[in-house]
Amino acid sequence: MPTPEHHSPADPPPPDPPADDPARTGPPDTDPPHSAAPRAIEPSVTVLPASERALARPRRRLPAALAALAALLAVGVVTGLGLGTPDPAGLDAPADEFSAERAYQHLRTIAAEPHAAGSPAAERVRSHLESTLRDLGLAPESQDTVAEEAGQLSGGAGGATLARVRNVVARIPGTDPTGRVFLVAHYDSVQTGPGGNDDGAGTSALLEVARALTEGERPRNDVVLVFTDAEEACLCGASAFAADHPLAADGGVVLNLEARGSTGPVIMFETSLRNAGLVEVFGRAAPYPVGTSFAVEVYRLLPNDTDFTAFLEHGFTGLNAAYIDGAALYHTPLDTPASVDRGSLQQHGANALGLAREFGAVDLTRLDASGDATYFPLPGGLARYPGWLTLPLALLALAGVGVLGWAVRRRGRASGPRLAAGFGLALLPIVLAPVGAQLLWVGITAIRPGYATLLDPYRPLWYRLAVLALAAAVLFGWYALTRRRTGPAALAVGGLGWLAVLGVLLAVVAPGGAYLTILPALAGVLAGLLALAVRRDGPWPVVAVTAGAAVGVLVLLPTVVLLFPALGMAMGGVGALFAVLLGLAALPVVDLLHPVAGGQRGMAALRARRRGALPALAALLGILIFSGTGLVVDRFDAAHPVPTHLMYALDADTGTARWLSEETDPQPWTAQYVDGPSRIGDTFPVFGDEELRAGPAEPAALPPPRLDPLADVTESGVRTLRVRLLPQRPVRFAALHVDPATAVVVSARVAGREIRVDGPEPFGVVFHAPPAEGIEIELRLRPTGAGPVRLRAMDASDGLAGLPGFRPRPPDVGVVGSHSSELVAVARTYPM
Numbered sequence: 001m002p003t004p005e006h007h008s009p010a011d012p013p014p015p016d017p018p019a020d021d022p023a024r025t026g027p028p029d030t031d032p033p034h035s036a037a038p039r040a041i042e043p044s045v046t047v048l049p050a051s052e053r054a055l056a057r058p059r060r061r062l063p064a065a066l067a068a069l070a071a072l073l074a075v076g077v078v079t080g081l082g083l084g085t086p087d088p089a090g091l092d093a094p095a096d097e098f099s100a101e102r103a104y105q106h107l108r109t110i111a112a113e114p115h116a117a118g119s120p121a122a123e124r125v126r127s128h129l130e131s132t133l134r135d136l137g138l139a140p141e142s143q144d145t146v147a148e149e150a151g152q153l154s155g156g157a158g159g160a161t162l163a164r165v166r167n168v169v170a171r172i173p174g175t176d177p178t179g180r181v182f183l184v185a186h187y188d189s190v191q192t193g194p195g196g197n198d199d200g201a202g203t204s205a206l207l208e209v210a211r212a213l214t215e216g217e218r219p220r221n222d223v224v225l226v227f228t229d230a231e232e233a234c235l236c237g238a239s240a241f242a243a244d245h246p247l248a249a250d251g252g253v254v255l256n257l258e259a260r261g262s263t264g265p266v267i268m269f270e271t272s273l274r275n276a277g278l279v280e281v282f283g284r285a286a287p288y289p290v291g292t293s294f295a296v297e298v299y300r301l302l303p304n305d306t307d308f309t310a311f312l313e314h315g316f317t318g319l320n321a322a323y324i325d326g327a328a329l330y331h332t333p334l335d336t337p338a339s340v341d342r343g344s345l346q347q348h349g350a351n352a353l354g355l356a357r358e359f360g361a362v363d364l365t366r367l368d369a370s371g372d373a374t375y376f377p378l379p380g381g382l383a384r385y386p387g388w389l390t391l392p393l394a395l396l397a398l399a400g401v402g403v404l405g406w407a408v409r410r411r412g413r414a415s416g417p418r419l420a421a422g423f424g425l426a427l428l429p430i431v432l433a434p435v436g437a438q439l440l441w442v443g444i445t446a447i448r449p450g451y452a453t454l455l456d457p458y459r460p461l462w463y464r465l466a467v468l469a470l471a472a473a474v475l476f477g478w479y480a481l482t483r484r485r486t487g488p489a490a491l492a493v494g495g496l497g498w499l500a501v502l503g504v505l506l507a508v509v510a511p512g513g514a515y516l517t518i519l520p521a522l523a524g525v526l527a528g529l530l531a532l533a534v535r536r537d538g539p540w541p542v543v544a545v546t547a548g549a550a551v552g553v554l555v556l557l558p559t560v561v562l563l564f565p566a567l568g569m570a571m572g573g574v575g576a577l578f579a580v581l582l583g584l585a586a587l588p589v590v591d592l593l594h595p596v597a598g599g600q601r602g603m604a605a606l607r608a609r610r611r612g613a614l615p616a617l618a619a620l621l622g623i624l625i626f627s628g629t630g631l632v633v634d635r636f637d638a639a640h641p642v643p644t645h646l647m648y649a650l651d652a653d654t655g656t657a658r659w660l661s662e663e664t665d666p667q668p669w670t671a672q673y674v675d676g677p678s679r680i681g682d683t684f685p686v687f688g689d690e691e692l693r694a695g696p697a698e699p700a701a702l703p704p705p706r707l708d709p710l711a712d713v714t715e716s717g718v719r720t721l722r723v724r725l726l727p728q729r730p731v732r733f734a735a736l737h738v739d740p741a742t743a744v745v746v747s748a749r750v751a752g753r754e755i756r757v758d759g760p761e762p763f764g765v766v767f768h769a770p771p772a773e774g775i776e777i778e779l780r781l782r783p784t785g786a787g788p789v790r791l792r793a794m795d796a797s798d799g800l801a802g803l804p805g806f807r808p809r810p811p812d813v814g815v816v817g818s819h820s821s822e823l824v825a826v827a828r829t830y831p832m
Contacts, residue, residue, distance in 0.1 A: 053413045054488035055531040055588045056541035057596070064539070065592035068546040072589065075550045079557050082379035083265050085343030086288055086350065096215040098353045100346035103201075103208035104337070106132065107345075111200035111337045116191045116732055116798070117163055117230035117237075118769025125187050125203075126168055129227050132207050133170045136214050138225075143167040143245055146751040149234030159748065160755040163236035163733075163768035165229040171247060172213055172223040179364030180222040180252035182316070183209060183356055184238065184307055186231030191732055191798040192821045193335040197323075201340055202257030203227060205349035212353050219360030224252075231307050232819070233733070233768035238307035242314035253278070253359050253367075254318030255352060256308040263341035264325025264565055266348045269295040270308060272317040276386065277367030279375050282319060283382035285358035286351040291321075292376045293387075293512030294559060298566065317369070321351065325565040327455035331817030332643070374515050377558050390514045394507040397518050398500040400525035405493045407532050413489035422494030425482050426584060430498060433474040433580040434573035437467045440627070441572055447631060449665055450642035453816045456568045458640040462630030464564045467572045469622030471579035476616035479590060483612065488591045495584030496524040502581075516559055516578070520585035523551030531588070545588035552585030590615075641814030644670045645821055648697060648803055651683050652704035652828040657697040662818065666693055669813045673697070684827055685737040685764055686794055698804040703728035704828035705795040707736070710776070712832070718746060718780055721789070721832055725767070726774030731795040736777055737764035739790035739829075743781040750777050770795075788831035796825045 058064035088100035109128050115121035126142070133140040149161040168187070185202030189195025210225055224247050228237030242248050268291030271278055283289055308320040323344040329335045375384035408414050414422070444463065445451045457463060483491060499521035506514035527548025531541035556578055563575045583590065594612045636642040644667050647660040658680070659673035666674055670693075678694035680687055711722035727734050738745055745763035748755050757763060767775050783789060800806045800822055815821050 053490075054591050055408075055413070055492055055528050056545050056592065057536050058539065058542050058592070059537050061592060061596070064542045065589075068542055068549075068589045068592055071546050072549055072553055072586065075553045076557055078379045079554055080561065082377060083290060083558055083561055085263075085265055085341065085347050088342035088346040096212055098205075098208055098212055098346065098349040100342045100349065102211070103204040103345055103349055104340070104342065106204035106207045107196065107200050107340060108337045110187065110203055111189070111194040111196040111335075114191055114194050115187075115189050116769075117165065117188045117233050118732065122188055122229070126166060126227075126229075129168045129187060129203070129207070133168070133210065133225070136211055138170040138172065138210070138214075140168055140170040143169055143241060145240050145244065146753055147230075147236040147240030147243070148753060148755055149236050149239060159745070159757060159763045159765050160750070161234045161236075161766045161768070162750055162753070162755070163230040163233050164751075164771055165237040165240050165769070167229050167237050167241050167245075168225075168227040169241070169245065169247065170210070170225045172210070172219065172225070174219050174221040174223070174360065177221045178362075180224055180247065180250070181219075181356060181359045181364075182224045182226055182248075182252055182254045182311070182318070183352060184226045184228060184254055184256045184311070185258075186228045186237060186307055188229055188232055188237075189335075190232050190331045190817070190819065192815050192817065193331055193333050194337075196335045196337045196340050197259040197262050198330065198335060199231070199258060200337065201259050201345050201348060205257055205345060205352060208349055209353045209356060213356060213360075219357065220362075221360045221364060222247075223356055223360050228307050230768055234766075235305060235307055235310050236768070238310035239313075242311050242316065248314070248316075251314070251316050253364060254308065254311045254316045255355055255359070256306060256311070256318065256320045257348060257352060258306050258308075258320065258322035259344075259348075260322055260324045260327060260330055261565060262326035262329045262335070262339045263344055264323045265290045265562075266321050266323045266344060266351060267291060267295060267562065268319050268321045269324075269566075270299050270306075270320035271296055271372075272312055274369040274371055275317075276371055276373045277369055278317060278319055279373040279382075279384055280368065281358050281362065282355065283375070283384055285354045287354050288347045288351055289382040290377050291382060292559065292562070293372070293374050294376070294510075294516060295562070295566070297510040297512045317367075319355070321348070323348065327565060327568065328458040328640070329817075330455055331819075333815055372512065374512060376515060376555065378554060387511060390511045390518070391504075391507045393518050393522070394500070394503040394514055397503050397521040397525065400522060401493065401497045401500045404496065404525045404528045407529060408489045408493055411532050413532075414487050414493070418487050418490040419493055421486050422490030422492075423497045424494070425478070425486060426491065426494035426498050429471075429474045429478045429580045429583070430577065432478070433471040433576040436470050436474060437573040437576035440466065440470055440623070441569055444569075444627060444631070448634075450636055450667060451569070452665065453643045453645065453663060454568075455817070456565065457630070457634045459630070459634040460564065460569055462626045462633060463569050464572070464575070466623050466626035466630065467564075467569075467576050468560075468579050469619050469626055471576040472583070473616050473619035473623060475580055475583040476590070476619055477613075479587070480594070480612040480616055483591070483594060488588070492524075492528065492587040492591070495587045496521050496528070499524070499581060499584060516556060517581060519555045520548075520552035520581070523548040524585055527588070542592070549586035549589045552582050556582040556585065636812050638811035641809075641812050642667055642669075643814050643816035644809070645816045645818055646670055646673060646800060647820055647823040647825065648700070648800060648806075649680065649684055649825045650699060650702055650704075650827070652826060655699050657699045659695045659697045661693040662690075662816075662820065663693060667813070669809060672807075683792075684794060684825060685762070685792060686735045686766060686796075686825075700803050702824070702826045704826045705731075705734055705793045707791060707793045707828075707830040708774075709832065717782060719743070719783060719789070720778065720780050722776065722778045723791070723832075724774045724776050725770075725793055727770060727795040729795070729797060731770065731797045733766055733768040734770045734775060734793070734795040735764060735766045737762070737792045737794075738779065738781065739792065740784075741790075742785055742787060743783045743789045746780045746782060748777070748779050751775055791830045791832060792827060793830060794825055794827035796823050798822050798824065800824065
């Protein structure tokens, strides 16, 4: 009988046939323990027992596992710290630097009270902006005009949304301009809150940036400060400036400052197309750069817009930044100056100042606009590479996984069928973890229904940890159940295979996010090949797979952390998905937590299975602990009230009134006003066909808007009506709709502006911040019957206090952050 070739203990073994090769005797997965010698089948070839099929099989398994986990934990901590906010600079900070405390002095004035567009409070804010800019030696001007919103916020309008706006604009002239840099923030707030964060933080930060820019040397390029009006209503201020202001005629680079929360890192979440040059400047000039090209892809899928949208539509380039954590306060009365995180404010302003100086100094005509960059945060900076590399890297990762699979099979760590099984099985946690996270949140909201109307809980940390624990439980449980039969190496290759496949898919449909799976897949492939090339029971395989997993932590952990506040707990499954992808990238390290795979029998096998189940059981316990802690800690109280939504609508034609709510399952406080579902689009077209909860209300003595006819001419079958819509009380907006059963609108002019008409669709116009003299509207229409044309006039104010039957909310009941919260609508039909 031939004898096996002898090898020195220092040499790696020669390639072995697959574990289930036909030449191998004995059933699969019943190999002798590791202490037993491998069986010789052919000269110079040994067959690896199941206990040796992992990519890393250290002699001292527990110390190796602890060392690898400690290394990954250290990488995770450093990565997390890189997403933190800086310490706020005080009032004594150097004059040429940004100070959050100096900005905060402005913030207390700007966000002293709600200041929706057109309100007296908004005029007081505008006066403060102008006086502050004049004190800096600048010459602010007010752009007072009427503008149309680019999109359509009011689904029932059917025609257009407009506003009278009063933008505040000031220019810091450059010494040798190659273009203009526009620093933008909106100074209006929603009607329900004072806007401490949204966008008092951005507005006050720009005032402090302006002060710092006036210190020292002037910039090369013009720097234009634009404080826009009516952003909350319709983005109309930004649209007016970008379309009509002389300083905007030649375009330029826009830096927009926003907030959709009260804390957290400032994320550069949106860019214009062909952003390579912009991102390069951001990476080197922003002192605290946090941004990811994946965020751009996500934002394009969300139904959100900012002032930046209007600038993009008019051909500007630029960057959009905001902090987004703490979203429970968004658009609510709790969005006060006291709620603003000074660290977030410091990061917002310091980044804006650094970028303003850099864009103010470079030749703007030479910014690289050849394509998009892929970029993501790393501790201490921003990693970036050209976007054109995305698809080649994705294909390289896919090919690399194939090479690794071949090498694993060649080394006897897994057979072809087991590699195929590993790839198929690796899909399970990718699907199960997101589904489980969504079901978990359904269960939590069933216990705490008030969460349904919040973007995020007031204190969401414990629930985020519960989702991560659920993702870990799915991954660890799946691995414990499949590892023994499939083999650690086959599962590791299968996990990397899905990362590579997802990388190719993302490279095609969302290239800015493809790096999230491509880079961990490439790192895992290199780590696996290195682990196979060195002595498998030495330290270097562990070092290699730990380094590969560390790349996954660096790349994926920031996305997991940032996705929770970006999407809210209602979409926590997305965070769970990326947490599982991180786990798949680290499977060889996860394997170290388990006993040696296979080779045990009887009680030894039972003990091994129990040890293998411990990580999953610990994660399951974590779900219960974190979820339970969240329910105990995040209770609704006076400081964290349950959000409720309520409106009042009065039909002046019939003298009837109704309470209305957008809550699908009304809170107890709301339920005393509303009961069953109702659609009111016929009497209040501005609400469209949305189903609301409704209940009877006592009519209030509120005057409807007046509609005065100014002209009425019919020519060639087209009737031209000119009317004046005049509210009879202080209102936030007024609206006019044409009954489609009586006429079809051909064209329209509002306040002297030609507005779009969507063909035969029902026509309406919503006008925010109407002037005291009313709104002149001209309609060219074709009557559809012999009767009069019916026009439905409506206006809306804010605040339910004083209405008959209204009882003030208790301290632990709050107002949901909605543009229609506390709305008081009055409508009347005018036959013409």
